[in-house]
Amino acid sequence: MFRSLLAALVGLLMTAAPAAADDFAAFDAFLAQFRKEKRIPAMTAVIVKDGRIAWQAAYGTSDDEGEIATTMDTVFWIASVSKPISAAAVLAEVDAGRLSIDTPMTADPRWHAQCEWMRGTDIPFGGGDKDAGGEIPPVNCERKWTLRDLLSMRVNGDGSRFVYNPIAYARLSRIVTGSGGRELRDIVRDNILKPAGIDHTALGWQDEKGGLALARMAPPFKMTDDGPRKTVFPDDDFRGAAGVYTSAANLAKFDIALDAGKLLSPARTAQLLGRTPQRDGYDWGWFRQDWQGQRLVWHSGWEPDAYSAMYLKVPDKRLTLIVLANTEGLWWGNSLVRAEIENSLVAKRFLESFAR
Incomplete structure (x- = not known):
């Protein structure tokens, strides 16, 4: 009986491995063609699968x-x-008792001025607008927002639903230091980079501890009718x-360390990656x-005419995809008020291949 079970197990592994290899090869071919077309x-x-790198590839020059x-x-x-990365570092700082999640955004002495400026512009997430996802309420400068609201993109309207507002989020470092906390660069390096074993990473172009990051940079390219330029x-600094x-x-x-509980407590990790009681959207x-x-x-990551990025996790399957590019070719124009990553061709192919 033991020999029969062992033979069955070996047979199962032998039939499963080629299928996985075929899936990776097909996804590799898809990405190679995608890069060529873009x-x-x-x-x-x-x-990343089950806490280890299952497949990786580098394309082009x-x-x-x-x-x-x-x-x-x-x-x-x-x-x-x-x-x-910033959010995980700040939450680790909160859990260590060095920062309060209820720190008011007014700890940044220039928040009100920035907010009023944003509200008076035609920026979609500032003065109120709409996109394919629906109405975008204007940023609310009168409400007493906190760090908790900022990390969940809820500083627009009454805060009942998220509006992706990167300009407000960029006040994070000023809010932390304005409340008496450490520099955000130090918080990220101590709470994330060091425990995850991450090297050669620059936290902003003024980071004196960035190692070889800038020496290994892929310079940015803009897409033109004649090709990349x-x-x-x-x-921008960090x-x-x-x-x-x-x-x-x-x-x-970072992904492996986060899943392994090396960066945050189990409760906090579950809060970030679990299904409940978190709010959908952001x-x-x-x-x-x-x-x-x-x-x-x-x-997602998008720097117009320069870079784009994608970081997608399927927590229940312990599965992650990371893709980086030195043009905006990965960008798919996602909504400011809805989370719909399946509209990305790369994400859709990955999900259909590995996450069904």
């Missing part, structure tokens, strides 16, 4: 002369994918909403939604 010079991708091959250590500006580097320069390999380290630095019965937790 004319992205450099792109990297990682799939990271310079305008086509001489530097892209590798998994190639560094990209990850734009708004910085937000989940090199453009200028983003020069404020929490964006500013991280890192590689897909390092983001995979919470604690992540977009949140369901797709065909699967909970999805994700973030």
